[in-house]
Amino acid sequence: MGTDSRAAKALLARARTLHLQTGNLLNWGRLRKKCPSTHSEEEFPDVLECTVSHAVEKINPDEREEMKVSAKLFIVESNSSSSTRSAVDMACSVLGVAQLDSVIIASPPIEDGVNLSLEHLQPYWEELENLVQSKKIVAIGTSDLDKTQLEQLYQWAQVKPNSNQVNLASCCVMPPDLTAFAKQFDIQLLTHNDPKELLSEASFQEALQESIPDIQAHEWVPLWLLRYSVIVKSRGIIKSKGYILQAKRRGS
Numbered sequence: 001m002g003t004d005s006r007a008a009k010a011l012l013a014r015a016r017t018l019h020l021q022t023g024n025l026l027n028w029g030r031l032r033k034k035c036p037s038t039h040s041e042e043e044f045p046d047v048l049e050c051t052v053s054h055a056v057e058k059i060n061p062d063e064r065e066e067m068k069v070s071a072k073l074f075i076v077e078s079n080s081s082s083s084t085r086s087a088v089d090m091a092c093s094v095l096g097v098a099q100l101d102s103v104i105i106a107s108p109p110i111e112d113g114v115n116l117s118l119e120h121l122q123p124y125w126e127e128l129e130n131l132v133q134s135k136k137i138v139a140i141g142t143s144d145l146d147k148t149q150l151e152q153l154y155q156w157a158q159v160k161p162n163s164n165q166v167n168l169a170s171c172c173v174m175p176p177d178l179t180a181f182a183k184q185f186d187i188q189l190l191t192h193n194d195p196k197e198l199l200s201e202a203s204f205q206e207a208l209q210e211s212i213p214d215i216q217a218h219e220w221v222p223l224w225l226l227r228y229s230v231i232v233k234s235r236g237i238i239k240s241k242g243y244i245l246q247a248k249r250r251g252s
Helices: 003-014 025-030 061-066 083-095 118-133 147-156 176-184 201-211
Strands: 017-021 047-051 067-075 100-105 137-143 163-167 188-192 220-232 237-249
Touching (some): 017 083, 025 237, 067 083, 083 118, 083 220, 083 237, 118 137, 118 147, 147 176, 163 176, 176 188, 201 220
Parallel strands (some): 017 047, 067 100, 100 137, 137 163, 163 188
Antiparallel strands (some): 017 237, 067 220, 220 237
């Protein structure tokens, strides 16, 4: 095991929370191969920050009005609705902004054979509503809701969804009833090609084990994954995109 792997193993052995940040993925091609920066081995922090620091790119405050900052939040651990705020706070911190223009939440994980209901969505949506009211987010949206699910959420919510993503790989064309409802209530229908499960507990643990052999990867559970993008409004050009992830040690 190399020096970097030994240091990472020592840090993970004592940490309770793990934050991973890719920085701007558009910068990766211009970087030399470097390990993500972490705290020194002697510090043993409770929260371990792992960042590709040379790829980090904050938004110039003078250019903020020219940029649209959007994010999509994927909940991995079903009991982590309160993590919505920490995900948004971390995204704002990483990008150097006070507010995200748009946040879409992917459908939260549910047990096999169970249909997604309003009750599954409510705790996460309430967190997003609080963030809108505190001006951390401008607009919030959903993903993969059918007409009935979207209608139930719209009728219940205080802050209405302004968009709903549809995976055309699963339905080929926009469902007519969903299109009609969205048009009636001015909800923008967007498309996406994300897999049903972008990150699972098993795939995260496998990647962690491959990166740092001889660690107890099964002790770590990913709570959420946030994907962000920064687009130049006038030209539609992607200026920055990346991922942020939070994981916890079981029982912590």
